[in-house]
Amino acid sequence: MDSPSRSSVIVVGAGISGISAAKVLAENGIEDLVILEASDRIGGRIRKEKFGGVSVELGAGWIAGVGGKESNPVWELGSRLGLRTCFSDYSNARYNIYDRSGKIIPSGIAADSYKKAVDSAIQNLRNQEVNNVDDISTVTESISIPKTPIELAIDFILHDFEMAEVEPISTYVDFGEREFLVADERGYEHLLYKMAEDFLLTAEGKILDDRLKLNKVVRELQHSRNGVTVKTEDGCVYEAKYVILSASIGVLQSDLISFKPPLPSWKKEAIGKCDVMRRGYYTFWQHMENAYPGSNILVVTLTNGESKRVEAQPDEETLKEAMSVLRDMFGPDIPDATDILVPRWWNNRFQRGSYSNYPIISNNQVVQDMKAPVGPIFFTGEHTSEKFNGYVHGGYLAGIDTGKALLEEIKNEKERMSENQTFLLEPLLALTGSLTLTQTEAVSKRDR
Numbered sequence: 001m002d003s004p005s006r007s008s009v010i011v012v013g014a015g016i017s018g019i020s021a022a023k024v025l026a027e028n029g030i031e032d033l034v035i036l037e038a039s040d041r042i043g044g045r046i047r048k049e050k051f052g053g054v055s056v057e058l059g060a061g062w063i064a065g066v067g068g069k070e071s072n073p074v075w076e077l078g079s080r081l082g083l084r085t086c087f088s089d090y091s092n093a094r095y096n097i098y099d100r101s102g103k104i105i106p107s108g109i110a111a112d113s114y115k116k117a118v119d120s121a122i123q124n125l126r127n128q129e130v131n132n133v134d135d136i137s138t139v140t141e142s143i144s145i146p147k148t149p150i151e152l153a154i155d156f157i158l159h160d161f162e163m164a165e166v167e168p169i170s171t172y173v174d175f176g177e178r179e180f181l182v183a184d185e186r187g188y189e190h191l192l193y194k195m196a197e198d199f200l201l202t203a204e205g206k207i208l209d210d211r212l213k214l215n216k217v218v219r220e221l222q223h224s225r226n227g228v229t230v231k232t233e234d235g236c237v238y239e240a241k242y243v244i245l246s247a248s249i250g251v252l253q254s255d256l257i258s259f260k261p262p263l264p265s266w267k268k269e270a271i272g273k274c275d276v277m278r279r280g281y282y283t284f285w286q287h288m289e290n291a292y293p294g295s296n297i298l299v300v301t302l303t304n305g306e307s308k309r310v311e312a313q314p315d316e317e318t319l320k321e322a323m324s325v326l327r328d329m330f331g332p333d334i335p336d337a338t339d340i341l342v343p344r345w346w347n348n349r350f351q352r353g354s355y356s357n358y359p360i361i362s363n364n365q366v367v368q369d370m371k372a373p374v375g376p377i378f379f380t381g382e383h384t385s386e387k388f389n390g391y392v393h394g395g396y397l398a399g400i401d402t403g404k405a406l407l408e409e410i411k412n413e414k415e416r417m418s419e420n421q422t423f424l425l426e427p428l429l430a431l432t433g434s435l436t437l438t439q440t441e442a443v444s445k446r447d448r
Contacts, residue, residue, distance in 0.1 A: 004237040005401055009033040009406065010230055012218050013042020013246035016244050016392060016401035017380045019195050022243050024403025028200035030410070034238060034260070036216040036230065038350040041189075042196060042207070045248065048187030052295045052340045057341040059354065060392045062088065068176025074393040075175075077191050078182070085180035086291040109352055144430035155264045171394075183291040190390075217350075222246070222260045242376045242409070244402055247272050249383040250352025270369035274356050274383055281323040283305060298337075300325075307354075311344045318342055355390045356383035371398070378406050 007031055011022045015039035022035055024109045041047075045059035063085065065072045181366030182188045193205065200209035217233035221243065223428065230238040247257060252271045262268075281302075288297040299323060302310055310318050319340045326334055364386070371384035380402035381395060 004229065004239045006239045007032045007034045008240060008410075009242045009244065010228065010238055010240040011035045011244045011246065011382075012046060012230070013037060013380070014192075014212065014214075015246055015248075016046060016192055017382065017395040017402070018044070018246035019192050019243065019400030021246065021380055021403040022399075023195055023199050023220065024400055025406065026323065027409050028403075030407070034210060034240070035212045036218055036232065036238065037212065037214050038217045040214050042192050042212070043158050044246075044395075045345070045354065045360050046192065047187045049341065052292070052297050052339065054183075054292045054295055054297075055187050056297070056341070057182055057188055058194075058243055058341075059345070060188055062179050062181050063178045063393075064391055065171035065175030065177075065393065066180055067178040068172070068174060070174050072175040072393055074191070075180075077194075081188065081190060081194055083182060083188075084184040086183045088163050088179045088181050111350060117277050120294075123139075141418075156183040171391055174387070175393070181291050182286075192414040218247075218257055220260065221377065223377055225375065228376050231377060237291075240376075242378065242406055244378045244380055246380045246399065248351055248353065248381060249356040250346075251350065255351070256349055256352075258375075267372070267374055268370050270366050275371065277426075282322055308346050310342065311347050315340050315342050354379075371402075373405075373409075378402050378409075 009025055009032075011025075011033060014035050018035060018037075018043060025033055043059075047057070047059045048055045050056075050057050063072065063075050063078060068077050077083075148306045184190065193202075193207070196202065196207055196212075200207050200212055202208060216235075216236065218230055219233050220229075220231040222229040222231075223243070227241045228239070228240060228243045232238070245257075249271065251257065255273075263271075272340065282300050284301040286297055286301075286388045290293060310321075319337060322336075322340070323336060342387055345351045367384075367386045367389075371379055371386075375384065379400050382389050382398060383392060384402070385391075385394035385398040388397060
């Protein structure tokens, strides 16, 4: 085995949080850093693939929070790079509900049902807050179970798309209520490559800098006051004073990375509390004609238990199920889809899910514990963003915050070392001064 590679900082993960954190460090003089990425590319859960003749996003696909009083930083990046986007209009989605016979439910009935569901959900949240309830199981038990098709559809839209976070949702309050789908042949990941170009050596759109190491699966983090030793699956060993860990919440909840010594109980409890509770059988359908004209692409959203089930079965079976749902709504004569693309985030051991979501009732301490460092290990990622967890801009801003926090720690460490050196030198300086004085006195006495 080769001698361990030593650097000031190791960044684990080259998603948007890892890249933005590394960029902050590099721009502030920390150039001897190493980025260890488990896959063969940068981007993390931002990933594109060719399908239906166009580039489609398999992970993060939208820039959410546009048009408000503050400018979304990811929207700013995309605008500067000329990233092609398409406005997503969900204004009619909550009322555009079909029953199993394919008959659309009257908009008045849908609107009334939706309003009642919203009022009920908000009142339930207020009751839990008044009673200081922070147990998610208690909240779940108190919510009525939807039974009719319209109740099921509204329940999915309400809790999966609008109230999966504690109200009010900071993204839409701070940055605006509009959402734009990224529909660019270069992909959403183009933003990350342009960010990387600012501090990594690149040529012809490829990153050539040897500080970025791909296909390096981190399996062990040994940490102490003296720093961190990182061991990868291929037997390589890296050493650094600090580590920024940008692994997803799903990876942290898995056994992919072992910590020696183990993480403290408060950290493990915070990691364990971040989860999603969602449902829906091929519930939410979107037509992509505006984004990809002439492609005839439909997108259907499945979450949590359903997504895990579908990931585990052959794509042909999933296609049959999807077509059955469409024919229930629109009749038996609609043609078969020619192809299907099924992202598999749960089964990807480097991701273990799509994005984080804190319990509806959650106190601030959980978030603080989630992002708090453990010795020389600093944690980042969209799951550490108190206001914007679950969003790309949350990951981007979290990386910047973590980079700045580490820079502050490095500065403080240097000051502590300087103070300790001064403290140790003071007795020696006093002794030297005393000896010098004694020698002067001795000379004076000889002169007499």
